[in-house]
Amino acid sequence: MFDKIFSKRHRxxxxxxxxxxxxxxYQGSALGIAWSVLKPLMLFTVMYMVFVKFLKFTDGTxxxxxxxxxxxxxxxxxxxxxxxxxxxxxxxGDLLRKINFPKYIIVIASTMSALISLTINMFVVIVFAxxxxxxxxxxxxxxxxxxxxxxxxAVGVALILSTLYVKYRDISHIWExxxxxxxxxxxxVYPISMVMxxxxxxxxxxxxxxxxxxxxxxxxxxxxxxxxxxxxNTLNHAWYGLIPIAISITVFIFGVVIFNKHSKKFAExx
Amino acid sequence: xxxxxxxxxxxxxxxxxxxxxxxxxxxxxINRIKGIKGYKKQHVLKDISFTVEKxxxxxxxxxxxxxxxxxxxxxxxxxxxxxxxxxxNGTLVPFIELGVGFNPELTGRENVYLNGAMLGFSNTEVDxxxxxxxxxxxxxxxxxQKLKNYSSxxxxxxxxxxxxxxxxxxxxxxxxxxVGDEAFQRKCNEYFGSIKKDQTKTVIxxxxxxxxxxxxxxxxxxxxNGQIVASGNPDKVASQYSKMFQNEYIMEKxxxxxxxxxxxxxxxxxxxxxxxIQDERTTKVIKFREDFSIEFNIESGQKYxxxxxxxxxxxxxxxxxxxxSTRSLKQFGLKxxxxxxxxDVQNVFSEGGYYLNVAVGFREYTKFLIQxxxxxxxxxxxxxxxxxxxxxxFYPDVKIEVIQ
Numbered sequence: 001m002f003d004k005i006f007s008k009r010h011r012x013x014x015x016x017x018x019x020x021x022x023x024x025x026y027q028g029s030a031l032g033i034a035w036s037v038l039k040p041l042m043l044f045t046v047m048y049m050v051f052v053k054f055l056k057f058t059d060g061t062x063x064x065x066x067x068x069x070x071x072x073x074x075x076x077x078x079x080x081x082x083x084x085x086x087x088x089x090x091x092x093g094d095l096l097r098k099i100n101f102p103k104y105i106i107v108i109a110s111t112m113s114a115l116i117s118l119t120i121n122m123f124v125v126i127v128f129a130x131x132x133x134x135x136x137x138x139x140x141x142x143x144x145x146x147x148x149x150x151x152x153x154a155v156g157v158a159l160i161l162s163t164l165y166v167k168y169r170d171i172s173h174i175w176e177x178x179x180x181x182x183x184x185x186x187x188x189v190y191p192i193s194m195v196m197x198x199x200x201x202x203x204x205x206x207x208x209x210x211x212x213x214x215x216x217x218x219x220x221x222x223x224x225x226x227x228x229x230x231x232x233n234t235l236n237h238a239w240y241g242l243i244p245i246a247i248s249i250t251v252f253i254f255g256v257v258i259f260n261k262h263s264k265k266f267a268e269x270x
Numbered sequence: 271x272x273x274x275x276x277x278x279x280x281x282x283x284x285x286x287x288x289x290x291x292x293x294x295x296x297x298x299x300i301n302r303i304k305g306i307k308g309y310k311k312q313h314v315l316k317d318i319s320f321t322v323e324k325x326x327x328x329x330x331x332x333x334x335x336x337x338x339x340x341x342x343x344x345x346x347x348x349x350x351x352x353x354x355x356x357x358x359n360g361t362l363v364p365f366i367e368l369g370v371g372f373n374p375e376l377t378g379r380e381n382v383y384l385n386g387a388m389l390g391f392s393n394t395e396v397d398x399x400x401x402x403x404x405x406x407x408x409x410x411x412x413x414x415q416k417l418k419n420y421s422s423x424x425x426x427x428x429x430x431x432x433x434x435x436x437x438x439x440x441x442x443x444x445x446x447x448x449v450g451d452e453a454f455q456r457k458c459n460e461y462f463g464s465i466k467k468d469q470t471k472t473v474i475x476x477x478x479x480x481x482x483x484x485x486x487x488x489x490x491x492x493x494x495n496g497q498i499v500a501s502g503n504p505d506k507v508a509s510q511y512s513k514m515f516q517n518e519y520i521m522e523k524x525x526x527x528x529x530x531x532x533x534x535x536x537x538x539x540x541x542x543x544x545x546x547i548q549d550e551r552t553t554k555v556i557k558f559r560e561d562f563s564i565e566f567n568i569e570s571g572q573k574y575x576x577x578x579x580x581x582x583x584x585x586x587x588x589x590x591x592x593x594x595s596t597r598s599l600k601q602f603g604l605k606x607x608x609x610x611x612x613x614d615v616q617n618v619f620s621e622g623g624y625y626l627n628v629a630v631g632f633r634e635y636t637k638f639l640i641q642x643x644x645x646x647x648x649x650x651x652x653x654x655x656x657x658x659x660x661x662x663x664f665y666p667d668v669k670i671e672v673i674q
Contacts, residue, residue: 009390016387024375098366099388100347168298264350267343268285 010102017109022116040076040121044069044128051189059191063224066129070223071188073121074147074215078154079179081114085158086165086175093270103263104256107158115151129223139221146217153210153248159255163262166269186212192229207231210251213244273359275440275472276322276345281354283315283340314340315496318354322489324439325469327462329483329504330476331511332493338476339444341493342366345474346442360439360472363389365430374418378409378428381417385432399435406457407431427454434461440472441465462486480508485655509555509649512623515586538571539604539630539639544646558652559665561617566628568609574639575603581613582627584644591619591663604630618666621653 026035048065051057058064088110089096089103096103129136165171186209187195195203206212213231220228232241286309315337322328332338343349344356346364372381382403386396404410407427409420417425434441459482465471466486477483483490483504490507492500500510545552548562556562564581579602583592594613596602625647630640658665 008392012392013387013390016384020373020376020380020384023380024373027375095388097343097348099364101388101390170296267348 010105013101014105014109014112017105018112018116021109021113025113036117036120037124040073040117040124043076044072044124047072047189057190057194059193059227061224061227062132063129063134063227064191066125066132066134066223067191067219067228068189069128070122070125070219071215073118073125074150074218075183075186075188075211076121077114077118078150078211080117081111081151081154082157082161083172083175083179084110084114085154086161086172088158089162089166089266090169090270096267096270103266104159104259107162107259108155111151111155111158114154118147134223136222137225139225142221143218146214146221149245149248150211150214150218152252153214156248156252156255159259160251163259166262166266182209182211185209186215188215192216192234196229196234204235207234208240208243208247210244210248213241214248272324274321274357275324275326275359276328276474277355277357277359278321278345279319279355281315281318281344281351281356282313283337283344283349284352285312285314286310287312313496315344315351318496318498320491320498320501322440322472322474324359324472326472326489327466327487328472328474329487329490329507330474330493331478331480331483331490331507333514336493337496338493339366342442342444342474342476358440361390361437362440362442363433363436363438364442365433366442366444372417372425372429375416377416378413378420381428382413382432385429386436389432389436389438391436395437399437403428403431403435406435406461408454423451423454430458434458434465439470440474442474444476445478459485480512481655481660483508483511484651505651509651512586512649513647515623536641537637537639539574540569541628541640541642541645542567542569542608544626544628546646546648554648556617556648556650558621558650558654559617561615563612563614564626564646565610565612568604568611568630568640570604570606570609570639573604573606575601576633577602577604577630577639578633579611579630580628583615583619583624584627585619585624585663586622589663591624617650618664619650620663620665621650621660623647623649 026032029035031038047068051068052065059067061067085107088106092106161171161175186206192203192206195206207216208231216228216230220230230241231244232238235241235243288309318341330338330341340349342364343366344351345358346362346366347356347358348364348366373384376384379400382400383393383396386393386399391399404413407424407430409424409428412420412424417428420428433443462473462482463486465473466488473486475482475487487504489502490500490504491498492507492511494514500507544567545565546554546556546562547565548556548560566579566581577596579596581594582590583594585591592615594615596611626642626645628640628642628645629638631638653660653665
């Protein structure tokens with residue numbers, strides 16, 4: 001699989017599929033592609049009103065609204081990449097039954113679309129950050145690393161889920177619930193310091209979750225190196241900080257293996 | 271010698287058909303616990319081996335459910351075989367079902383590029399074939415419209431044009447001769463005619479049209495219940511295919527017919543054998559527009575006089591193509607023992623399968639001595655499509671004169 005990822009044929013197909021996905025996403029809407037910026041902006045406003053102004057979740061720092069927005073964007077990416085990726089093989093079933101082409105490209109293409117949305121959202125976040133005068137530091141250079149980690153994790157999960165989804169359609173409902181549970185089990189809309197103050201052990205377990213770890217890393221590196229806690233400084237030992245990264249890599253490799261093993265039969269099972 | 275384009279050796283394919291809707295975790299779990307397999311095995315293809323050489327126009331025929339489409343999907347690497355090996359040499363362009371990978375929300379142009387990418391062509395490669403594709407599809411004015419605004423015929427034309435104009439080495443086509451209007455079909459036929467001579471292009475065609483098999487293919491196989499039952503010469507395979515249906519039709523007819531069939535004795539008179547003779551040889555396959563004879567060997571227990579013998583030649587549609595009777599003779603009778611009666615027939619019949627209904631009875635219709643229905647089938651083949659239009663029932667001599 002890896003030796004072929006960068007073959008010309010596969011690159012062309014991936015490009016065409018991503019282009020199509022993106023072209024079709026806002027098709028027929030009056031504002032078109034503007035929605036890809038407008039939607040996160042509007043969603044952020046709602047979240048901001050609810051959690052910052054109304055519920056008054058805050059860690060006491062001035063950067064919290066931006067940290068909140070960033071977390072929501074990254075979580076949104078993970079949700080979209082895994083959910084759309086999960087259904088991508090079944091959604092393109094008519095194609096799989098007619099033509100032979102590398103199936104993983106379908107999953108990659110749908111996660112890539114989510115990645116493009118994330119990139120746009122990140123720009124919105126950075127604009128907000130500039131407006132609210134966040135001081136960027138050299139830590140920001142590390143941001144892409146965490147996003148790559150989160151992307152690999154999302155691809156791994158999407159590969160596993162899409163393979164299962166071909167056989168068991170129940171997975172989509174289960175995953176919806178799991179995502180909802182994960183959302184509340186992670187410091188996305190509430191600050192980790194809130195958990196830390198009351199249940200330090202729970203906070204540490206939360207940090208072992210690779211999604212939490214990567215989101216916290218991005219928040220820390222990009223926006224607030226002083227105030228956001230990460231897996232590295234929450235878990236007492238530096239080696240523990242590697243656990244979520246190891247989980248991400250394991251999930252990715254497992255996803256590739258299980259997908260490769262079953263993808264030959266997709267056309268028949270669909 | 272160049273390497274063959276497609277080689278199949280001992281390929282088998284079995285499908286596991288779920289018995290109940292087993293696409294749920296609960297059902298899978300229950301089945302696991304109860305030890306129920308939850309599926310039925312269906313052997314779709316059994317031990318298929320054949321070779322398609324480069325430049326071949328290879329026909330695959332067989333009735334519905336015989337495994338043709340599965341075979342095409344195996345060749346196109348959409349399915350993987352359970353046993354055996356499939357070797358492909360060159361780029362393969364499949365056209366398995368209509369509208370491969372077309373998205374209704376995209377324009378014709380965008381769909382061509384997307385479809386091209388699916389088939390493994392880069393944008394520059396698609397650029398190079400784009401004009402030819404549009405020309406062939408005759409959709410110049412529609413390429414910037416969304417596909418959902420195309421008529422179904424237009425969609426098929428575009429998909430088909432992409433498939434055949436794509437610069438692939440091996441073209442895999444399923445049931446495509448039935449697409450488009452008459453003008454487009456003619457165009458496709460012309461194209462197939464030209465591709466037949468092209469030694470660089472290999473075509474594998476699944477079809478129900480024996481006419482196309484005879485016209486285009488240089489090799490063919492016939493599948494029945496997942497096995498190859500005939501292979502080689504396309505004429506031979508096409509005849510066998512037609513014959514299979516004809517035989518079934520005749521079987522049906524025989525079961526229907528109250529009068530019984532050959533060997534069904536209703537008196538002491540019996541048809542021992544019927545020979546169809548052409549060029550002094552007994553045959554079941556008659557050459558188009560070349561006269562033939564039908565010879566009846568009848569055994570009678572006693573001498574009969576004042577009889578009438580009637581022979582009906584029935585075509586595939588069950589129509590009485592020819593009625594012959596000994597009424598044109600002054601006197602017809604049978605002597606005790608062996609009798610041979612011969613009908614020399616001027617062959618004006620169209621291509622296809624025929625069978626006979628035969629009756630012998632007294633001139634006054636008081637009693638039948640022989641009543642045999644649906645017997646002695648034969649076929650007529652070898653119509654020159656360039657010379658004759660194929661839709662006729664009869665092809666008598668026609669003199670055409672251009673006056674002035």
